Amino acid sequence: MKAGESGQTRSPATDCVLRAENVTRRYERGRAGPIRARKSEGFEAVHGVDLSVHAGETVGLVGRSGSGKSTLARLMLGLEEPDSGKATWRGRDIAHLDRDSTLAFRREVQVVFQDPYGSLNPRHTVGKALQEVISFHRDAAGAEAQRSVRDLLSLVGLPPESARSYPHEFSGGQRQRIAIARALAVEPGLIVADEPVSALDVSVQAQILNLLIDLRERFDMALLLIAHDLSVVRHLASRVAVMHDGRIVEHGPASDVLSAPRHPATRELLAFASTRGRSFP
Numbered sequence: 001m002k003a004g005e006s007g008q009t010r011s012p013a014t015d016c017v018l019r020a021e022n023v024t025r026r027y028e029r030g031r032a033g034p035i036r037a038r039k040s041e042g043f044e045a046v047h048g049v050d051l052s053v054h055a056g057e058t059v060g061l062v063g064r065s066g067s068g069k070s071t072l073a074r075l076m077l078g079l080e081e082p083d084s085g086k087a088t089w090r091g092r093d094i095a096h097l098d099r100d101s102t103l104a105f106r107r108e109v110q111v112v113f114q115d116p117y118g119s120l121n122p123r124h125t126v127g128k129a130l131q132e133v134i135s136f137h138r139d140a141a142g143a144e145a146q147r148s149v150r151d152l153l154s155l156v157g158l159p160p161e162s163a164r165s166y167p168h169e170f171s172g173g174q175r176q177r178i179a180i181a182r183a184l185a186v187e188p189g190l191i192v193a194d195e196p197v198s199a200l201d202v203s204v205q206a207q208i209l210n211l212l213i214d215l216r217e218r219f220d221m222a223l224l225l226i227a228h229d230l231s232v233v234r235h236l237a238s239r240v241a242v243m244h245d246g247r248i249v250e251h252g253p254a255s256d257v258l259s260a261p262r263h264p265a266t267r268e269l270l271a272f273a274s275t276r277g278r279s280f281p
Contacts, residue, residue, distance in 0.1 A: 015055040016090070017190045017222050018109060020076050023049050023085035045071040047246040048085070053190060058216060058223040060233030060254065062269060063243035069226050072243065073194055076224075077111065107137055110183035114195035116175035120167040126153075126178050127163030133185040152181040156211060173204035180211065190222040197232060209235055230266075231273035234258055242266045 025046040046068045053059050063069045074080045076087045078094035087094045089105045097105060113119050120129060130149045138148070150160040156177040167175055176196060183191050193212065197205040213236055216223050227233050233240060233254070240257040242250040244265035250257055261267045 016052050017055055018076055018224070019052040019088045019091075020049055020072060020082075021085050021088065023072070023075050023082040023087060025071055025075055025080065026083045044246050046075065046082070049243075049246075049248055051076070051241055051248065051251075053222050053224050055189060055222055056220050057239065058225060058237045060230075060237030060240040061224060061226045061243065062228065062230055062233055062240060063265070064228055064269070067228075067243040067265075068246040069228075069243045070194060071246075073192055073224070073226055077109065077192060078105070107186045108189045110186060110188040110191050112176070112179050112183055112191060112193045112196050114198055116172070116179035117167055119179055120175065122167055125164055125166055126170075129178070130163070130182055130185055133182055137186040148185070152185055155184060155215070156181045157207075171204075172200050173208060176200065176208055177211065180208075180215070184215065184219075187219075188221060190224065191216075192224045192226070194226045195228070196225070198227065198229070205232070212236060228269075229273055230258065230269045234273075242269065 023046055024044060026042055026044045028042060049068075049072055051059070051061070051072065061069050061072065071080070075082050076094075078087060078089075078097075081095050089097070089109065092101065094105065120126075124132075127146070127149050130152055131145045134145045134148050146163075149163050153160055153162050158174065158177055158181070162170075162174075162178075167178070170178065180191075191212075196212070197208050200208065209232065212223065212225075215221065216236075223236065225233055225236055230240075237254045239252065240250075240254045241248045242257065242263060242265055244263070249263040250261065250266045257266060258270065261270055
């Protein structure tokens with residue numbers, strides 16, 4: 001499959017997997033006063049944001065560094081609690097899930113980070129890292145777990161012998177494939193990909209984006225793709241939300257947002273993408 005064929009013709013399912021409902025997150029930061037006293041100065045990283053991700057769709061969340069998109073993702077993942085509003089998983093407040101529901105939520109919603117090396121244990125082989133996830137979430141062991149490891153590596157385009165190697169023995173793009181394989185190990189319904197290709201070479205970015213497209217289609221997963229570059233999300237997203245200064249300033253079908261942007265922040269991102277000369281096969 002080529003990039004740009006990422007579900008643009010299908011209608012999003014009505015089943016909402018993850019939603020932010022009027023969420024606000026405020027941080028307190030100190031500043032030195034005239035007599036070196038510490039004074040509290042509030043800063044709202046996210047202000048009154050609504051965003052949802054439905055089953056089977058790809059949503060692009062874009063904005064410049066510091067726009068609040070990663071903070072919003074942490075709120076939606078339950079890694080932080082909002083000061084107001086709420087994040088819900090299938091209609092249930094993530095902050096008030098019981099233990100069993102929390103485990104189910106963590107299985108269904110997986111994360112792929114910008115730095116795959118930082119999310120992998122350097123003392124564990126790739127096979128061990130994947131087997132730990134498989135054993136915990138799928139109650140598989142022995143030959144069954146090893147077979148699952150081989151299948152996962154094959155899915156992300158890595159040879160089975162990769163299981164015997166350590167993270168430092170792989171390139172950045174290969175490590176990102178391993179991180180994606182680990183996310184797939186629990187058969188998730190949604191993957192949150194936070195700047196998954198921003199640290200990679202352009203040619204490798206294309207490969208990883210095409211892999212995400214293929215996997216999303218194959219397993220009918222939802223995908224929340226967070227990026228600062230619109231040239232990345234245009235090839236995957238059916239819907240785009242643009243963040244600026246902690247707010248979503250533009251939101252709609254990707255074809256509309258990218259062809260007729262209304263907000264200056266969106267136009268700036270598009271201008272930046274055009275200067276990069278990106279072309280994903």
